[in-house]
Amino acid sequence: MITFNQRTTAKIIGVSDSTLENWRREGIGPNFKKIDSGRRGRVLYLKTDIALWLSQTIETL
Incomplete structure (x- = not known):
């Protein structure tokens, strides 16, 4: 998992x-x-989620 x-x-x-x-x-x-709660919690994005979002965004343009 990247x-x-x-x-x-x-x-x-x-x-x-x-x-x-x-x-x-x-x-x-x-x-x-979101890893850890509160304002200082770290936010991480999975490589696969980024790729999926980009492919869906490109299709809608």
Whole structure:
């Protein structure tokens, strides 16, 4: 299982860290896993979830 943090995921999909964070709050963007609770909990994205989201996004354009 390959995971990426928020910064790396943002670079992969071509958006800023803050855009990815906003998308997460709005329920859009790739699926993510939050490790630990609270504001300081780490957010990780699975490589497969990023690839799936990108393929679905490209199809809708």
